[in-house]
Amino acid sequence: MSTDNDLIKLYSQRILALAADIPLTDRLDAPQASVRKRAPLCGSTVTVDLDMEAGRITRFGQDVKACALGQASAALMAANILGRSRSEVEAGRDQLRAMLKDGAPPPLPPFTGYEVLEPARDYKNRHASIMLAFEATVEAMAQAEAEACA
Template identity: 50%
Template sequence: MTALYNTQILKLATSIPHHARLAHPHGTSERRSPICGSRVTVDVVLDDNGRIAELGQEVRACALGQASASLMGAHAIGRSLPELEAARDALAAFLAGSSEDPGGWPGLELFAPARAHSARHASIRLAFEAAAEAAARAARAEAA
């Protein structure tokens, strides 16, 4: 079994892409973990097709939350709201043990060792929850 805080997790935690808030986002969401106090804020700008054109994030989280934000940020540009929601839901099901498949988002299998540590799940989910919520808010704003 791979260690919970392995070299890959720690490397991702130190290389979070898009690690700055956007000046004029179309949608923003902040998510917090009540268990550990981790916090992730995600800003998005959508293109004319409803896909993420710009992403900004502020991450104040443990190494697992930072690694998750790194994976989310590395692959979010060009993604649609349904893709973000699918990634969020697949990650949640994978961590909870109701699915053996972490979904199609690159790298999420890295969190397999965390499945046995339910207190860590909320922090790992934060970036994906915030990204999906920010994109949903941006889509609603664009539709209004």
């Protein structure tokens, strides 16, 4: 059973600050791809719009309706998303998942700062919300690449 101290640690000032200042929250007009992902357990949603050129994200916007942990994760990802390739975003996603599920270290640059979410490892019901921004972005990138090839 969680103690009050565990919850205080989980919702640290840093997490709350990230959640309050999410970058790139304006939806894009006429994006190449748009994907909405939902965490079924908690109902959190993230919608990602993006454009790509030469295999890299050139424009990005997101609408985040999630708990503070999901918002913090979306903020960390968006801070470094422009100019990223799909392989870089997939690596960040996979590293974040491994951090949460397997106790691996936080994601490597360019996706830094996720150590703030390490206390969430013990809260499996929050993992899907934390992963939403990465999951939506990877799917949107695949969608944009498919459209470019069509």
